[in-house]
Amino acid sequence: MDTKLLPIFSAAALAVGILGSPAMAQSQARLVGPDHIQSYWIMLNTKVDADIPNSGRNMDKPGCVAVTFMIGTDGVPQNVTVRKVVPVSDLDSVAKSVVTNLRYGPALKNNTHEPVNTYYIVPFNLPADQAQRQAIIDACKLPGYDQA
Numbered sequence: 001m002d003t004k005l006l007p008i009f010s011a012a013a014l015a016v017g018i019l020g021s022p023a024m025a026q027s028q029a030r031l032v033g034p035d036h037i038q039s040y041w042i043m044l045n046t047k048v049d050a051d052i053p054n055s056g057r058n059m060d061k062p063g064c065v066a067v068t069f070m071i072g073t074d075g076v077p078q079n080v081t082v083r084k085v086v087p088v089s090d091l092d093s094v095a096k097s098v099v100t101n102l103r104y105g106p107a108l109k110n111n112t113h114e115p116v117n118t119y120y121i122v123p124f125n126l127p128a129d130q131a132q133r134q135a136i137i138d139a140c141k142l143p144g145y146d147q148a
Contacts, residue, residue, distance in 0.1 A: 029070055032116045033145035040116050041071045041104035051097040056090030062125045062132075063087050064140035065095035069120070073113040075104035083119065086139040095122035119145060 032040055053059075066084040069077040080100050082092040099120050106113050121140045126133045 029115045029117045031145050032118045034119060034121065037071075037116070037118050038107060040107055040110045040114060041075065042107055044075070044103045044105050045101070048098050048101045050094050050101070052094050053090065058087055058089035059091060060125060061087060061089065062127055062136055063089055063091065064124065064136055065091055065122045066140040066142050067095050067099040067120050067122060068117065068142070069099055070115055070117045071104050072115050075106065075113075077102055077104075083142055084140050086136070089124075091122075091124050094124075098122050 030040075063086050064084075065082060065086075067080060068083050069080045072078045077099055080096055082096055085092050085095075099122070102120070119142050121137055123133075123137060126136060
């Protein structure tokens with residue numbers, strides 16, 4: 001090992017030891033449900049582009065996809081992960097591309113730009129009946145995000 005680099009490696013090791021890894025910081029971010037996210041972050045998008053495949057399984061059926069992610073200090077979704085697809089379909093990649101393209105600005109209460117873990121439900125082909133629409137959305141709700 002080049003001894004000139006030793007102080008750099010030592011400083012990096014010390015920083016990780018004191019601050020923890022980036023993954024550790026993410027896991028410690030507050031869990032905020034979709035109903036309370038506006039207290040921390042406000043969605044800035046008025047429209048979102050998505051990558052839509054030409055064909056796939058159950059793409060014409062009513063359904064939803066729940067996607068978890070962390071809103072970073074810059075308002076950009078990080079670690080976007082599909083968690084639930086109802087019914088099983090090939091719409092997971094579409095939902096992931098939607099969430100990846102979301103952008104957020106901090107709410108007034110969030111002047112430190114606190115990162116938060118949350119999720120977003122992307123609906124597809126919802127019926128006109130409000131009760132049926134809500135039943136589909138409810139099927140994609142994730143446990144553990146009830147906190148504000």
